[in-house]
Amino acid sequence: MSSPFIKPELVCPAGNLPSLKAAVDAGGDVVYLGFRNASNARNFEGLNFSATEAQEGIEYAHQHGARVYIAVNTSPKPGQEKAWTSSVDLAAELGADAVILSDMALLDYAKRHYPSLRRHLSVQASACNYESLEFYHREFDITRAVLPRVLTLDDIRILNDRTSVETEIFVSGGLCVMAEGRCWLSSFVTGDSPNMQGVCSPAHAVRFEEQQDTLDVRLDGVLINRFAPNEAAGYPTLCKGCFEAEGKQGHVMEEPYSLNVLEMLPDIMHAGISALKIEGRQRTKHYVKEVVSVMRAAVDACAADPQSYRTQTTWVERMNAVSEGGARTAGAYADEWR
Amino acid sequence: MKQHIKLSVGPLLFGWPETKVNDLYLGLAENPDVDILYLGEVVCSKRMIAGIDPIVRLADELKSCSKEIVLSTLAMPCGEHELQTIRDLIRAAGERNLAIEANDMSAVSIAAEAGVAFVAGPHLNVYTPYALQRLSTLGAMRMVPPMELPPQDIPSITAQSGVEVEYFAHGKLPLTFSARCYTARARGLSKRTCHHTCFMDPDGIEMRSLDHEGFTTINGIQIMSHRPFTVLNHVQELRQLGVGVLRISPQHEHMTDVIHRFRAVADDMQDGREALISLGGDSPLQQQFCNGYYHGKQGRVWIEDR
Amino acid sequence: MLKLATLPEPTLFLRPVPASLQARLLQNILEQMLDEEAMQRFAELSDKRFMFRTFDDVVRLGMTFTDNSIRVQANPQWEADVTISGNLPALIALCFSLEDADSLFFSRCLLLTGDTASGLLFKNVLANLDFDLHAVLQNKFGVSTVDALWRMAGQAIAGIERADGDATRTRAWFTKSLHLSTTDQTQSLRTDMNALAGQYDAMQHRLAKLEKRLARRA
Numbered sequence: 021m022s023s024p025f026i027k028p029e030l031v032c033p034a035g036n037l038p039s040l041k042a043a044v045d046a047g048g049d050v051v052y053l054g055f056r057n058a059s060n061a062r063n064f065e066g067l068n069f070s071a072t073e074a075q076e077g078i079e080y081a082h083q084h085g086a087r088v089y090i091a092v093n094t095s096p097k098p099g100q101e102k103a104w105t106s107s108v109d110l111a112a113e114l115g116a117d118a119v120i121l122s123d124m125a126l127l128d129y130a131k132r133h134y135p136s137l138r139r140h141l142s143v144q145a146s147a148c149n150y151e152s153l154e155f156y157h158r159e160f161d162i163t164r165a166v167l168p169r170v171l172t173l174d175d176i177r178i179l180n181d182r183t184s185v186e187t188e189i190f191v192s193g194g195l196c197v198m199a200e201g202r203c204w205l206s207s208f209v210t211g212d213s214p215n216m217q218g219v220c221s222p223a224h225a226v227r228f229e230e231q232q233d234t235l236d237v238r239l240d241g242v243l244i245n246r247f248a249p250n251e252a253a254g255y256p257t258l259c260k261g262c263f264e265a266e267g268k269q270g271h272v273m274e275e276p277y278s279l280n281v282l283e284m285l286p287d288i289m290h291a292g293i294s295a296l297k298i299e300g301r302q303r304t305k306h307y308v309k310e311v312v313s314v315m316r317a318a319v320d321a322c323a324a325d326p327q328s329y330r331t332q333t334t335w336v337e338r339m340n341a342v343s344e345g346g347a348r349t350a351g352a353y354a355d356e357w358r
Numbered sequence: 359m360k361q362h363i364k365l366s367v368g369p370l371l372f373g374w375p376e377t378k379v380n381d382l383y384l385g386l387a388e389n390p391d392v393d394i395l396y397l398g399e400v401v402c403s404k405r406m407i408a409g410i411d412p413i414v415r416l417a418d419e420l421k422s423c424s425k426e427i428v429l430s431t432l433a434m435p436c437g438e439h440e441l442q443t444i445r446d447l448i449r450a451a452g453e454r455n456l457a458i459e460a461n462d463m464s465a466v467s468i469a470a471e472a473g474v475a476f477v478a479g480p481h482l483n484v485y486t487p488y489a490l491q492r493l494s495t496l497g498a499m500r501m502v503p504p505m506e507l508p509p510q511d512i513p514s515i516t517a518q519s520g521v522e523v524e525y526f527a528h529g530k531l532p533l534t535f536s537a538r539c540y541t542a543r544a545r546g547l548s549k550r551t552c553h554h555t556c557f558m559d560p561d562g563i564e565m566r567s568l569d570h571e572g573f574t575t576i577n578g579i580q581i582m583s584h585r586p587f588t589v590l591n592h593v594q595e596l597r598q599l600g601v602g603v604l605r606i607s608p609q610h611e612h613m614t615d616v617i618h619r620f621r622a623v624a625d626d627m628q629d630g631r632e633a634l635i636s637l638g639g640d641s642p643l644q645q646q647f648c649n650g651y652y653h654g655k656q657g658r659v660w661i662e663d664r
Numbered sequence: 665m666l667k668l669a670t671l672p673e674p675t676l677f678l679r680p681v682p683a684s685l686q687a688r689l690l691q692n693i694l695e696q697m698l699d700e701e702a703m704q705r706f707a708e709l710s711d712k713r714f715m716f717r718t719f720d721d722v723v724r725l726g727m728t729f730t731d732n733s734i735r736v737q738a739n740p741q742w743e744a745d746v747t748i749s750g751n752l753p754a755l756i757a758l759c760f761s762l763e764d765a766d767s768l769f770f771s772r773c774l775l776l777t778g779d780t781a782s783g784l785l786f787k788n789v790l791a792n793l794d795f796d797l798h799a800v801l802q803n804k805f806g807v808s809t810v811d812a813l814w815r816m817a818g819q820a821i822a823g824i825e826r827a828d829g830d831a832t833r834t835r836a837w838f839t840k841s842l843h844l845s846t847t848d849q850t851q852s853l854r855t856d857m858n859a860l861a862g863q864y865d866a867m868q869h870r871l872a873k874l875e876k877r878l879a880r881r882a
């Protein structure tokens with residue numbers, strides 16, 4: 021069974037205005053961003069956009085033929101709905117091309133007040149099958165859904181055949197090994213979660229400690245990893261840590277590799293996928309420029325001639341150089357990963 | 359007159375052989391302290407070796423007991439086979455006038471279409487009053503809030519819809535779902551070649567930090583808390599917040615003891631803290647249980663509260 | 665991408681420079697870099713003490729953010745809330761957003777200890793600026809001075825390369841670190857830099873030949 025060949029659009033992360041410009045300049049079709057508050061799931065200190073910055077960003081993108089999606093993808097705290105709905109209002113006012121939402125309350129609000137503003141279902145909604153996608157389409161008129169990283173490419177191809185909703189998948193960057201939106205590991209250890217506070221493994225809980233022979237990193241006091249003197253270190257994302265189980269020590273849940281689907285691009289383009297999402301709003305413009313340039317070149321090359329597409333070594337090198345742990349895994353897209 | 363609090367036994371989250379599952383539920387059928395029983399597989403479709411038949415048969419056997427029976431469904435159906443399982447269970451529930459527990463929007467969608475009532479399970483992520491209201495119009499008659507939701511938020515979420523609230527009150531906390539099987543991985547296997555190895559661990563496998571502190575429990579594609587969560591000493595407060603049902607999650611041993619104490623405390627026959635101490639044994643409570651989520655804090659901690 | 669840690673640690677060039685001068689220089693440049701909005705965002709750090717130090721402790725600069733201004737002190741006696749340690753090129757790259765900050769941390773060129781959240785805020789506020797180091801220095805010290813300094817720096821780098829034996833890598837790092845904006849000045853500077861390094865190569869080659877000839881005559 022094969023789906024029609026689609027050249028997907030590149031959806032690029034922008035944690036700040038310089039990154040947005042870098043993404044657009046490097047050839048991104050779309051940039052996605054959030055406002056500087058808990059209404060989006062990358063609520064890190066000093067990150068994200070003020071209203072003025074977002075306006076400037078949208079103007080810059082539009083001038084260069086790129087589009088902007090705005091993420092309001094956490095759940096409003098009871099009694100504070102206004103703070104979230106006003107983020108949706110602002111996105112519409114500034115001329116965003118789509119809002120990325122996960123909570124039903126906001127999906128309903130956006131549909132009623134801004135029917136012509138495209139509604140995308142965030143990965144935080146954890147919709148992993150066509151029945152869910154069709155449900156959200158019927159109830160809230162979503163036009164696209166970002167799929168959680170729990171499906172193989174075969175699963176995704178079949179799903180695309182059974183739904184009219186466009187799909188968007190993550191192709192690069194930090195890999196989430198759990199079903200996004202349904203992971204409470206962060207609140208279990210630190211008290212803050214993506215759904216409620218818009219963060220996973222928040223910085224306020226992180227401590228790097230130089231010991232005698234190691235660099236220890238803890239999250240709210242829990243030892244997540246231990247690095248030898250010259251070993252590459254990583255941010256203590258909970259699921260990428262080093263732990264002990266069945267008498268062995270290791271990355272019991274996931275190695276801290278970053279996602280890399282360069283080899284799979286031809287298959288991806290035959291799976292009916294509409295957009296490729298690059299993770300990394302917490303990274304700098306240097307990262308964004310590198311990754312978007314590589315993906316742009318790779319996607320263009322593959323789309324031009326999928327039969328003779330070959331992953332170039334320089335692409336892999338450039339991705340590895342900026343990726344945490346090196347860009348080495350296709351994650352859940354490949355069945356063996358399970 | 360205080361509102362009567364019901365006790366439920368939640369769906370079994372671990373992998374147990376069919377005989378052990380049947381023993382548990384048939385035993386509970388006779389237990390006067392329990393009001394609601396949840397049958398079914400929430401975590402991994404591979405555990406449903408014989409499909410939905412064992413679950414439906416068990417439901418039929420329990421028909422004559424005075425309990426409410428609910429059929430729980432998978433939290434993460436990724437393929438057609440799993441969606442079909444959900445459809446079949448919903449049809450079976452409809453035929454027997456039973457409700458299902460929906461843990462994925464696909465189940466909500468199918469149940470709504472089939473006119474079958476459902477419990478909005480904890481994995482539906484109901485954080486807002488609107489979401490609950492919408493689910494209520496689709497057929498939700500009860501909801502289990504996400505484990506991380508602070509209980510103080512419950513009244514504002516349920517205010518408009520008046521849906522019954524069931525609070526996860528005792529047991530290892532389910533924290534995540536993944537495509538990868540961590541039990542298989544810990545044993546050098548994969549999900550495809552797992553040989554149902556999770557059936558060897560009725561309470562899951564321990565995962566510790568490199569400095570040997572208990573961290574989490576591995577349960578197939580699910581990660582859970584290391585120690586069980588409990589609010590045995592906060593039953594009265596939960597009643598005040600409008601909780602109508604307390605869920606006890608099946609564990610390998612001492613189920614009857616746990617259920618009995620919850621019943622005693624809920625009926626004001628025993629002090630909650632005393633009941634917890636008598637349940638726990640000799641070690642301090644903070645080494646045996648966690649309750650951070652009840653206090654709106656990190657789930658893994660134990661907060662002493664007199 | 666060049667690993668900064670593999671560059672020879674140039675702190676020995678800094679030993680004769682008084683610490684107070686180091687502090688003043690850093691403060692001046694940062695004051696040029698930071699606009700009003702950045703200072704407002706740094707207000708969240710008003711009760712935090714930052715320490716920037718090289719791994720060998722040759723450079724120890726404290727930083728505080730009070731009263732809407734930044735203050736850099738040499739060798740502060742107080743205990744820091746946040747300490748950022750690293751080799752000097754990496755510290756410079758962080759403060760002036762010359763390279764991807766996270767990669768510097770991953771590759772152990774930088775280490776953040778203490779209050780991680782405050783360190784992250786610092787990094788993110790800097791990353792938010794579209795900063796052109798060259799233009800800022802020109803503003804401060806004048807066009808011709810900076811051009812001369814830039815050329816000198818190029819020569820110094822070339823010198824280090826000579827000693828280190830690997831010209832391409834260091835040049836690549838330096839030209840990459842200049843690639844902040846697309847202004848014409850920066851472009852032409854890069855051309856100058858490359859030409860200079862090329863001239864050095866040619867000169868070195870001629871010198872070597874001359875030495876051989878002289879040796880033969882003797």
